[in-house]
Amino acid sequence: MSPHHPLDAALHLEPLSEGRWRGHTHEAYANMVGPFGGATAASTLAAVLAHPARQGEPISLTVNFAGPVAPGPFEIETTAVRTNRSTQHWTVLVRQGAEVVVTATAVLATRRQTWSAAEARCPPAPPAENTPRMPALDRVRWTQAYDMRFVEGPLQFDAPPASDQDSTSLAWLRDEPPRALDFCALAGLGDAFFPRVFVKRARWVPIGTVSFTAHFHADAAMLAAVGTRHLLGHARALQYRNGFFDQSAELWSPGGELLAVTHQMVYFKE
Amino acid sequence: MSPHHPLDAALHLEPLSEGRWRGHTHEAYANMVGPFGGATAASTLAAVLAHPARQGEPISLTVNFAGPVAPGPFEIETTAVRTNRSTQHWTVLVRQGAEVVVTATAVLATRRQTWSAAEARCPPAPPAENTPRMPALDRVRWTQAYDMRFVEGPLQFDAPPASDQDSTSLAWLRDEPPRALDFCALAGLGDAFFPRVFVKRARWVPIGTVSFTAHFHADAAMLAAVGTRHLLGHARALQYRNGFFDQSAELWSPGGELLAVTHQMVYFKE
Numbered sequence: 001m002s003p004h005h006p007l008d009a010a011l012h013l014e015p016l017s018e019g020r021w022r023g024h025t026h027e028a029y030a031n032m033v034g035p036f037g038g039a040t041a042a043s044t045l046a047a048v049l050a051h052p053a054r055q056g057e058p059i060s061l062t063v064n065f066a067g068p069v070a071p072g073p074f075e076i077e078t079t080a081v082r083t084n085r086s087t088q089h090w091t092v093l094v095r096q097g098a099e100v101v102v103t104a105t106a107v108l109a110t111r112r113q114t115w116s117a118a119e120a121r122c123p124p125a126p127p128a129e130n131t132p133r134m135p136a137l138d139r140v141r142w143t144q145a146y147d148m149r150f151v152e153g154p155l156q157f158d159a160p161p162a163s164d165q166d167s168t169s170l171a172w173l174r175d176e177p178p179r180a181l182d183f184c185a186l187a188g189l190g191d192a193f194f195p196r197v198f199v200k201r202a203r204w205v206p207i208g209t210v211s212f213t214a215h216f217h218a219d220a221a222m223l224a225a226v227g228t229r230h231l232l233g234h235a236r237a238l239q240y241r242n243g244f245f246d247q248s249a250e251l252w253s254p255g256g257e258l259l260a261v262t263h264q265m266v267y268f269k270e
Numbered sequence: 271m272s273p274h275h276p277l278d279a280a281l282h283l284e285p286l287s288e289g290r291w292r293g294h295t296h297e298a299y300a301n302m303v304g305p306f307g308g309a310t311a312a313s314t315l316a317a318v319l320a321h322p323a324r325q326g327e328p329i330s331l332t333v334n335f336a337g338p339v340a341p342g343p344f345e346i347e348t349t350a351v352r353t354n355r356s357t358q359h360w361t362v363l364v365r366q367g368a369e370v371v372v373t374a375t376a377v378l379a380t381r382r383q384t385w386s387a388a389e390a391r392c393p394p395a396p397p398a399e400n401t402p403r404m405p406a407l408d409r410v411r412w413t414q415a416y417d418m419r420f421v422e423g424p425l426q427f428d429a430p431p432a433s434d435q436d437s438t439s440l441a442w443l444r445d446e447p448p449r450a451l452d453f454c455a456l457a458g459l460g461d462a463f464f465p466r467v468f469v470k471r472a473r474w475v476p477i478g479t480v481s482f483t484a485h486f487h488a489d490a491a492m493l494a495a496v497g498t499r500h501l502l503g504h505a506r507a508l509q510y511r512n513g514f515f516d517q518s519a520e521l522w523s524p525g526g527e528l529l530a531v532t533h534q535m536v537y538f539k540e
Contacts, residue, residue: 062481066352067352081336082336082369082370087336091363091373100352103359105374107334107481111513112513114539115540116510116512119509211330215533238531239389240385240386240388243356244379263485265485
């Protein structure tokens with residue numbers, strides 16, 4: 001970990017007492033209001049992984065965004081509610097002052113080598129090097145913290161939306177500046193796709209993720225093997241209905257291994 | 271609600287104090303070890319929805335199975351950690367004695383009518399009436415509590431598995447005996463698909479869901495309109511790797527509306 005990388009600075013946690021940590025939002029991950037949700041999700045996971053009682057690697061992480069996170073300090077409370085032989089279950093609360101701003105749960109596991117099989121196939125894409133980088137959005141600082149190269153479904157604000165336009169995007173993604181991949185970075189990358197309603201409507205719409213879940217297939221060695229290279233991400237929504245839409249994304253290694261899948265429910269105002 | 275339906279009996283909660291309830295596993299939902307996870311998930315949601323402070327309808331539910339649930343009583347503790355104008359965030363713990371057996375979080379919301387759009391399309395299927403019902407499995411009592419009619423991807427134990435066999439299933443599902451659909455029943459139905467590894471391997475494999483998430487698109491009126499009819503469910507896995515696989519399912523109304531999507535990570539031993 002380089003203390004100079006903005007993600008490491010954003011994930012820096014000061015221990016307060018066993019399982020309690022103080023973090024601080026980082027300007028490199030500023031969103032329209034408060035921090036980018038992927039950075040907050042990564043912080044909850046970082047707090048679990050930093051706990052001395054931690055056992056195993058992430059299998060599942062759910063982060064619920066209970067209220068706006070104000071720029072500034074926050075406190076994370078992590079509790080290992082149950083430790084089994086091969087799995088460990090965590091609950092997490094993030095507070096600012098007296099207010100809970102995030103609830104989360106995580107499941108860790110010690111994996112064993114077993115029969116394994118992939119059903120989904122990595123979608124074909126030209127190499128990241130041959131795909132142009134999307135310029136960061138002026139008004140959204142956190143977009144500067146990712147290198148995003150869209151193969152399909154770019155953001156095209158103020159283009160006339162086709163009535164049957166879908167919201168699928170396929171893109172190469174990595175931290176910017178480059179940083180060796182780990183579980184916290186992967187959680188952030190899993191939320192780095194733009195809200196599907198922006199793609200669907202071809203314009204800005206007020207939104208906020210209410211619940212984000214990441215399911216991890218990779219282990220630490222697979223992430224280390226990716227290093228600082230791009231991941232290929234594939235995102236879509238199934239339905240927008242009365243203020244909420246779902247959004248799912250698969251994250252593939254450059255070698256075509258499925259590393260993680262993320263799912264979220266997002267509030268929108270339209 | 272009919273107190274005579276086994277699901278209502280399984281979801282019966284005796285109030286202990288504000289936010290604390292005593293439930294009891296029900297033999298109609300018995301699994302190989304302990305209760306069917308979908309019944310446990312439905313109980314956590316039932317406890318949230320029964321709370322006097324409850325505001326809105328479910329948007330998101332995550333249930334983590336921290337340890338085996340023994341047949342017998344359990345205690346559910348629900349906490350509304352944050353209530354906003356239109357959303358409400360809950361944490362839930364289920365205990366048996368001193369042990370936490372389940373952690374859960376739920377997000378409720380009061381929806382407003384907005385622009386809405388479907389991207390996913392309901393897969394074509396012959397009507398439920400023309401699809402034969404799968405016999406319940408002798409050794410798994412809870413399978414008697416559902417009427418399942420497979421259009422694609424039935425369970426075929428001890429058939430020679432094709433090496434490239436996928437684990438997609440398409441099936442009509444409803445409670446058995448028929449029961450008017452509500453959010454708790456929908457959560458249970460979202461977990462009623464057999465573990466994908468059974469379909470993939472064409473045989474029994476020891477498994478256990480570690481984390482289950484349901485994202486709800488339907489409101490109560492849509493569920494009431496379904497009534498006691500079958501839902502069309504579409505389930506698949508993306509990858510099996512070193513002891514865990516993912517499993518997702520969409521649940522469609524007979525009229526082709528997407529009601530909910532569920533995602534889980536499942537432990538397997540193979």
